[in-house]
Amino acid sequence: MPENSVSADLQTGSDKMVEWTDFERDTIKDIFSRIEYDVVGPAALARCLVVYPWTQRYFGGFGNLYNAAAIKGNPMVSKHGTTIMHGLDRAVKNLDDIENTYTELSVLHSEKLHVDPDNFKLLADCVTIVVAAQLGKEFTGEVQAAFQKFLAVVVSSLGRQYH
Amino acid sequence: MSLSDKDKAAVRALWSTISKSSDAIGNDALSRMIVVYPQTKIYFSHWPEVIPGSIHIKEHGKKVMGGIELAVSKIDDLKTGLFELSEQHAFKLRVDPGNFKILNHCILVVIATMFPKEFTPEAHVSLDKFLSGVALALAERYR
Numbered sequence: 001m002p003e004n005s006v007s008a009d010l011q012t013g014s015d016k017m018v019e020w021t022d023f024e025r026d027t028i029k030d031i032f033s034r035i036e037y038d039v040v041g042p043a044a045l046a047r048c049l050v051v052y053p054w055t056q057r058y059f060g061g062f063g064n065l066y067n068a069a070a071i072k073g074n075p076m077v078s079k080h081g082t083t084i085m086h087g088l089d090r091a092v093k094n095l096d097d098i099e100n101t102y103t104e105l106s107v108l109h110s111e112k113l114h115v116d117p118d119n120f121k122l123l124a125d126c127v128t129i130v131v132a133a134q135l136g137k138e139f140t141g142e143v144q145a146a147f148q149k150f151l152a153v154v155v156s157s158l159g160r161q162y163h
Numbered sequence: 164m165s166l167s168d169k170d171k172a173a174v175r176a177l178w179s180t181i182s183k184s185s186d187a188i189g190n191d192a193l194s195r196m197i198v199v200y201p202q203t204k205i206y207f208s209h210w211p212e213v214i215p216g217s218i219h220i221k222e223h224g225k226k227v228m229g230g231i232e233l234a235v236s237k238i239d240d241l242k243t244g245l246f247e248l249s250e251q252h253a254f255k256l257r258v259d260p261g262n263f264k265i266l267n268h269c270i271l272v273v274i275a276t277m278f279p280k281e282f283t284p285e286a287h288v289s290l291d292k293f294l295s296g297v298a299l300a301l302a303e304r305y306r
Contacts, residue, residue, distance in 0.1 A: 051287050071284075129271060129272060129275045136276050137276065139276050141196075141198030141199055144198075144272060148199060
């Protein structure tokens, strides 16, 4: 399966904890305290559905996804985008144990939703781009590195229960 | 995933807006890349130092964006248009093609920070397709 995104692949064994520097913790918490979940979430999900249209396969019940305008205006997309952000929030509040925090979510995405885990990286990249657009100059290389490390851990944890 | 006429028009339109900032974009994208993906620093071991915003990074950023500008002008046939650049990357520079995707991502992030209004999802998909096409054309002569 070709690599579609560049979020880092993190291999965290169950006996290894992710280590966060103070800068990384502060940066991640700061970003999430500043962004509006019901703005970033819908924008990121809509962007993902436009930029990587095959991801629309998981949203067959969402109605009109016919073009970019329809996707952006789709209330189910918006609602789900916000839900996703609240899911990320759980990881922010449990930075030292994202893996266990996401066990049930991982099972859900694998067993019930049947989402190809490669797609998590695509959405993560769209979240990065939307946050970058919001923060502008403040989204420095160091901030981007911390944010993408966080998303990589999230993506890895979401894929852990697949078998 | 070849470029439609709509994609080409979107890329040309976005380029006309961002090209005046191409030096800044190149500098920021490369500076960002070596920080977010430190493994990419190995390609610059011949510089006295590999740090964001350095004179070397700035100069190299200009070179890279010059390549992007060339690609925009050759958007109808990237493979032919970027033939020489591909030969250079394949035989002289020998950059692992996986890194093209990394730099492309950094370019997209920089454009998002600098041009949030213009970098709509529609512009994003066309630019992403274009940069993927550039990466493919650059890798053409590798083997």
